[in-house]
Amino acid sequence: MSGIDQRLWQRLRRDFGRAVGDFGLIGEGDRIAVGISGGKDSYTLLLLLKELQRRAPVNFQVCAVNIDSGYPGYRTDIIEGFLKEQQVEYRMVPTEHYAIITDKRRPGSSYCSICARLKRGALYTAVQEMGCNKLALGHHRDDFIETLLLNQFFVGSLKSMAASMLADNGQTTVIRPLVYLAEADIVQFSLQAKLPVVCCRCPVCGTADLRRRRMKSLLKELEQEIPHIKSSLLTALGNVHPRHLLDGALSRTETEEESCA
Numbered sequence: 050m051s052g053i054d055q056r057l058w059q060r061l062r063r064d065f066g067r068a069v070g071d072f073g074l075i076g077e078g079d080r081i082a083v084g085i086s087g088g089k090d091s092y093t094l095l096l097l098l099k100e101l102q103r104r105a106p107v108n109f110q111v112c113a114v115n116i117d118s119g120y121p122g123y124r125t126d127i128i129e130g131f132l133k134e135q136q137v138e139y140r141m142v143p144t145e146h147y148a149i150i151t152d153k154r155r156p157g158s159s160y161c162s163i164c165a166r167l168k169r170g171a172l173y174t175a176v177q178e179m180g181c182n183k184l185a186l187g188h189h190r191d192d193f194i195e196t197l198l199l200n201q202f203f204v205g206s207l208k209s210m211a212a213s214m215l216a217d218n219g220q221t222t223v224i225r226p227l228v229y230l231a232e233a234d235i236v237q238f239s240l241q242a243k244l245p246v247v248c249c250r251c252p253v254c255g256t257a258d259l260r261r262r263r264m265k266s267l268l269k270e271l272e273q274e275i276p277h278i279k280s281s282l283l284t285a286l287g288n289v290h291p292r293h294l295l296d297g298a299l300s301r302t303e304t305e306e307e308s309c310a
């Protein structure tokens with residue numbers, strides 16, 4: 050790609066390819082819809098999938114889908130322009146989500162969680178209608194780590210996200226091929242590639258998710274002292290020792306010797 054630091058581009062491709070391989074994210078004949086929000090992550094995801102398509106030994110198709118939640122000022126025209134330029138099959142889905150949320154939301158309930166739930170439903174429907182078996186989302190390494198911390202700090206649960214998981218509709222496999230990509234690399238790439246990033250324009254855009262922002266700043270602080278903290282936390286997600294947790298429902302297969310490491 051022109052105008053891009055080649056070492057950065059190689060790193061993104063390497064991390065992306067490693068995730069695809071480690072989690073078996075793409076198979077022969079897959080038809081993958083990329084959820085495109087107009088943000089840096091999903092644009093980058095689309096470009097990396099297209100790049101992989103050119104050199105992968107397996108044949109798969111890539112298309113794109115955008116859900117317009119109906120917030121005034123959301124520049125879907127810019128998103129559509131990008132998708133046209135990329136010569137990718139796409140679907141723009143207008144919805145009444147904004148009106149529904151305004152109408153139905155109970156005082157005190159989270160704006161973001163209702164919006165996300167409606168969006169997810171619309172995405173699954175569109176993906177089915179487009180004949181796709183997979184939906185690719187742009188969550189990256191930092192999203193995984195922050196979600197892990199958020200669940201521990203505020204929910205009392207030990208979980209993050211899956212790199213590959215069958216959706217609740219029982220039909221669509223949701224994949225997250227950016228799991229190994231550092232957000233800082235995606236930011237750099239999006240600037241160098243001049244990606245046409247747009248904001249969703251929801252009423253809480255930029256002010257919501259104070260807790261996630263706190264996790265970000267906490268990790269940044271800790272990184273001064275523990276430079277490898279993010280890679281260690283991500284590794285921890287794939288290195289679980291059920292016997293050393295307190296959930297009685299987990300199988301107790303680990304030996305005592307392993308548990309003393």
Ligand SMILES: Nc1ncnc2c1ncn2[C@@H]1O[C@H](COP(=O)(O)OP(=O)(O)OP(=O)(O)O)[C@@H](O)[C@H]1O
Nearest residue numbers: 084085086088089090091114115116185186187188
């Ligand atoms: N309006 C939308 N239409 C289609 N897909 C979406 C939309 N909003 C979010 N997604 C998908 O869900 C992923 C996670 O959404 P989230 O709102 O957390 O965005 P984000 O972390 O800011 O990422 P991005 O930079 O891609 O917006 C996105 O990367 C994208 O793949």
